[in-house]
Amino acid sequence: MTYLLAALLVIVIAMLGYLVRASRTLGTKLTAIKSSQIKQLEELKSLSAEHNRRMKKLSQLSSLPVVVKNSGSLDFVVSLTSHGARFSTLAHVLNRLRNQVLQPQSIQLNIASNEMDSLPAEVKALEKDGFITIHSCNDLGPAKKLIPILQSNPKLPVIVIDDDLDFDPELFLHLVVTHNLYPCAIIASRVHQLVRNENGQVESFSNWKKQYSDSEGPQADLMPTSGSGTLFPPGAFHADVTDEAQYLALAKNTDDLWWYFQARRAGTLVRRIDGFSDLNFVGETQAVGLWKNGNKEKNEANLAALLKKYGDPLTI
Numbered sequence: 001m002t003y004l005l006a007a008l009l010v011i012v013i014a015m016l017g018y019l020v021r022a023s024r025t026l027g028t029k030l031t032a033i034k035s036s037q038i039k040q041l042e043e044l045k046s047l048s049a050e051h052n053r054r055m056k057k058l059s060q061l062s063s064l065p066v067v068v069k070n071s072g073s074l075d076f077v078v079s080l081t082s083h084g085a086r087f088s089t090l091a092h093v094l095n096r097l098r099n100q101v102l103q104p105q106s107i108q109l110n111i112a113s114n115e116m117d118s119l120p121a122e123v124k125a126l127e128k129d130g131f132i133t134i135h136s137c138n139d140l141g142p143a144k145k146l147i148p149i150l151q152s153n154p155k156l157p158v159i160v161i162d163d164d165l166d167f168d169p170e171l172f173l174h175l176v177v178t179h180n181l182y183p184c185a186i187i188a189s190r191v192h193q194l195v196r197n198e199n200g201q202v203e204s205f206s207n208w209k210k211q212y213s214d215s216e217g218p219q220a221d222l223m224p225t226s227g228s229g230t231l232f233p234p235g236a237f238h239a240d241v242t243d244e245a246q247y248l249a250l251a252k253n254t255d256d257l258w259w260y261f262q263a264r265r266a267g268t269l270v271r272r273i274d275g276f277s278d279l280n281f282v283g284e285t286q287a288v289g290l291w292k293n294g295n296k297e298k299n300e301a302n303l304a305a306l307l308k309k310y311g312d313p314l315t316i
Contacts, residue, residue: 057275060174063181072180076172076231077156078104081144082163084115089282091122093163094132102173105156107132110148112139143247143255145227151242155234162227166280174273175231182271185217186263187231188224189276194313202312205257205299211277218269220314223260228279238265250309254302261306264313 067074078097082090097107109127111119113136126132137148145160157179159172171189178187193212195203212222224230240246241262251258263270310316 057170057174060273060275061177064177067177067180074102074176074180075105075156076159076176076179077106077108077149077154078159078161078172079108079110079146079149080161080163080227081110081142083112084118086163087118087120087123090163091120091126093165093282094123094126096166098131099169100167100172101170102176104159104172108149109134110137110144111135112137112144114139138244140244140247141253141255142227143251143258145255146232146259147242147244147247150237157231157233159229159231160226161229164282165228166282167229168276171229171276174276175229178271178273179231179233182218183233184235185269185271186224186233186236187271187273188222188226189229189273190225190279191222191270191272192225194221194223196314202303202307202314205303213272213274213277216272216274218271220264220269222270222272223256224270226256226259229276232259236266236268237262240265250305251302253298257299257302257306261310261313261316265310265316 066072094107094109097104109123109132111134116134116136119134123132124134127134135148137144140147145162146158149158157176159175161167175187175189179185191212193209195208197203208223237259241259247255247258251261306313
């Protein structure tokens with residue numbers, strides 16, 4: 001009897017061991033299946049998001065035949081700047097603009113006068129070929145991308161880009177077509193949304209909604225991140241936008257805030273386009289980007305200075 005009980009105990013222990021091992025194996029398999037399903041779901045979500053993005057981009061061009069039929073203008077100019085630390089990749093960025101489906105009437109490159117002699121030969125060659133026009137200007141940091149051309153009172157819309165990005169070949173086309181639908185608005189591929197607190201005061205810049213995409217506008221609380229591709233129509237700004245001394249005093253190195261406040265002073269709204277908000281940086285250009293050099297803190301200080309000078313941009 002004792003022997004039988006011992007044998008039964010051994011069998012029970014063996015069965016328990018088997019059940020534990022089987023449970024672990026089943027759990028592992030279920031986990032693997034669950035992980036696979038989660039992965040598949042994530043892939044489906046990604047594909048769905050990409051499909052929606054493409055459909056939105058396509059819908060933005062649905063008005064192109066109407067624009068052409070109504071003799072809408074597709075003319076525009078491109079303006080950008082650069083500095084010595086990025087000269088090595090500048091020719092690449094400029095040449096990539098040849099891939100744009102819709103080509104500009106001109107490309108204006110604004111370079112600080114003290115860096116003109118440092119421009120690479122391949123960049124100067126692009127001017128000799130007639131592809132770009134190079135201007136010498138005061139060193140206004142990133143504001144060189146727009147202030148010099150605004151000082152010449154352009155009659156065409158100006159598309160501003162940064163010198164450290166590769167752009168979707170359809171970007172200019174989408175900006176210009178949307179401009180024809182909203183000719184008085186700034187057209188932006190990427191925006192941040194101004195946020196107010198419960199007392200109605202403008203929140204610090206760190207609390208604004210970055211890369212906002214919940215609405216398209218035109219509306220007053222959207223600030224374009226200009227270098228990602230932004231179209232400024234003629235007359236978009238208050239006349240003070242070209243005041244270099246005021247810019248340097250109030251908004252140095254935070255040009256997007258400067259454009260935003262000066263546009264709001266002129267009553268200009270912003271329209272956001274879909275499908276172009278992802279940033280495709282060139283090489284190691286971000287190693288010398290403004291955010292790497294303390295620009296994040298300057299946004300807060302300069303926003304406070306602009307608010308003190310001009311007031312709430314939603315009510316000025």
